[in-house]
Amino acid sequence: MNLSQQQSQIARFDHLELLANQVVEGFISGMHKSPFHGFSAEFAEHKVYNPGESTKHLDWKLFAKTDRLYTKRFDEETNMRCHLIIDNSSSMHYPKLKANEPFYSSKIGFAVLASAVLMNLLKKQRDAVGLSLFSDRYEYYAPEKGSDRHHRMILQQLENVLVAPKAAKSTNTIAYLHQIAEKIHRRSMIVLFTDMFQLEDEKALFSALQHLKHQKHKVVLFHVIDEKTELQFDFDNAPRKFIDVETGEFVNIYADNVKEIYEQKLQAYFKRLAETCMQNKIKYVPVNVGADFEKILTTYLVEKQSFG
Numbered sequence: 001m002n003l004s005q006q007q008s009q010i011a012r013f014d015h016l017e018l019l020a021n022q023v024v025e026g027f028i029s030g031m032h033k034s035p036f037h038g039f040s041a042e043f044a045e046h047k048v049y050n051p052g053e054s055t056k057h058l059d060w061k062l063f064a065k066t067d068r069l070y071t072k073r074f075d076e077e078t079n080m081r082c083h084l085i086i087d088n089s090s091s092m093h094y095p096k097l098k099a100n101e102p103f104y105s106s107k108i109g110f111a112v113l114a115s116a117v118l119m120n121l122l123k124k125q126r127d128a129v130g131l132s133l134f135s136d137r138y139e140y141y142a143p144e145k146g147s148d149r150h151h152r153m154i155l156q157q158l159e160n161v162l163v164a165p166k167a168a169k170s171t172n173t174i175a176y177l178h179q180i181a182e183k184i185h186r187r188s189m190i191v192l193f194t195d196m197f198q199l200e201d202e203k204a205l206f207s208a209l210q211h212l213k214h215q216k217h218k219v220v221l222f223h224v225i226d227e228k229t230e231l232q233f234d235f236d237n238a239p240r241k242f243i244d245v246e247t248g249e250f251v252n253i254y255a256d257n258v259k260e261i262y263e264q265k266l267q268a269y270f271k272r273l274a275e276t277c278m279q280n281k282i283k284y285v286p287v288n289v290g291a292d293f294e295k296i297l298t299t300y301l302v303e304k305q306s307f308g
Contacts, residue, residue, distance in 0.1 A: 016159050020116035024124070027297050047071055080127045080307055081144040083184050084115045087194035088161060089135040089171035095226055095289075103162060105290040107224045111193035112158045114222065114287075114296045118191065121297060123151055130184070131157060134176035135169040141180075144188060168248065171197065177208035189218045189307060191300070195230075196223055196273060206276045213280065218307055220283040220299060223273070227288045231266065233259045 049058060049069035057071040086092075092108040103109035115131070122129045123146075130144035131154045142154055173194065184190065190212050196205075212219045228234045235255035243250040270286070277284035285299050 016113065016116050016162075017120070017155055020113065020120045023113075023117045023293050024120045024297070027294060080122075080125075080304060081130070081186055081188040082118070082122055082127060083130040083132065083144055083180075083188050083190050084118065085132045085134070085177075085180060085190065085192045085194075086111050086115060086161070087135070087171065087173065087192075088133045088139060088169070090166075090169045091171065091195055091197045092224070093166055095229060102290065107195055107226065107289055109162065110287070110289040110292075111222075111224055112161055114193065114293060115191075116155060116158055117293055117296060118300055119151060119154065121300065122146075129154065130188075132176075132180045132183075133157070133161065134172070134180070136172055138176050138179055141183060143183075144186070170247070174201065174204050174208045178211055181208075181211040181214055184217065185215065187216050189220065189300075189303060191220045191222065193222050193224055195225060196221075202269075202272065206280070209277070209282060210280050213282070218283075218303055220285065220303055221277060222296065222299075223270075223284065223286040225286060225288060231263075233262050 047070065049055075049071050053071065059070050062068075062070050086108075088108060092106075092111065094107055095105070097103065097106055097109075104113040119129050126146060128144040128146040129151070131140065131142045133139040140157055142150070142157070173196075177192075192209075192212070209219070209221065225231055233255060237254050237256040239252060239254055241250050241252050274284045283299065283303055285295065287295055
């Protein structure tokens with residue numbers, strides 16, 4: 001891909017940072033209707049006052065507006081560390097987008113924009129962020145930092161994921177989740193975006209997820225799916241060739257002939273996944289491509305409140 005093609009493709013993404021900021025600002029503007037009333041547009045510069053803390057930095061003007069006590073927060077304060085993990089295997093580059101569809105209608109596009117959205121909120125709250133990308137190899141790692149330069153570097157990496165030429169890449173989720181777990185030494189919130197399509201060894205997969213908690217990290221698993229086709233198997237009944245994008249294997253079938261058993265097996269797998277996550281105190285959140293950004297942000301804020 002030459003430079004002009006890359007530039008035009010990035011332009012199609014409406015500039016990732018700007019789009020992420022629009023999502024966050026829209027979410028913040030609606031917070032007064034939500035359980036997070038009181039954060040408001042000024043929450044990025046403040047933190048809730050806890051009884052017993054020094055009253056030196058109380059913001060009395062904000063108290064007059066909200067009837068709640070907040071203290072001013074300063075640049076050097078970092079309340080939390082967050083490490084974002086994105087599965088960049090070929091199955092995450094589904095579905096293939098039509099010309100008029102936004103890039104976040106694919107699983108990888110959704111994961112990238114959702115990560116940029118979380119980064120925007122983390123930056124507003126002066127929290128540190130890191131990033132890992134994996135597929136059939138460990139593609140990228142950046143530790144948790146809070147500087148503007150670090151944020152720009154990670155955003156550039158996320159944009160690179162969107163513009164990189166598509167290549168067939170398998171998933172080695174188990175191996176790389178173990179490697180990532182070993183790299184994160186300080187207690188963090190770990191946020192994983194994946195479609196969880198590595199079904200060969202569920203026990204080993206669940207063990208890898210559990211490993212992410214080994215330093216008392218808080219783990220959030222956003223299970224990214226295209227609900228229409230992957231969950232509901234919504235295809236017409238014309239003969240179709242279904243191709244495994246990672247192995248190239250294919251099968252010719254009529255969708256109606258397998259729809260019922262497909263839905264049963266997939267729902268059973270999702271149920272096992274949700275139950276195992278609950279048993280291991282991992283927050284499991286299924287999210288649909290092209291939507292659910294409010295669910296992403298709300299989940300983050302709820303989990304951060306209990307991070308402690």
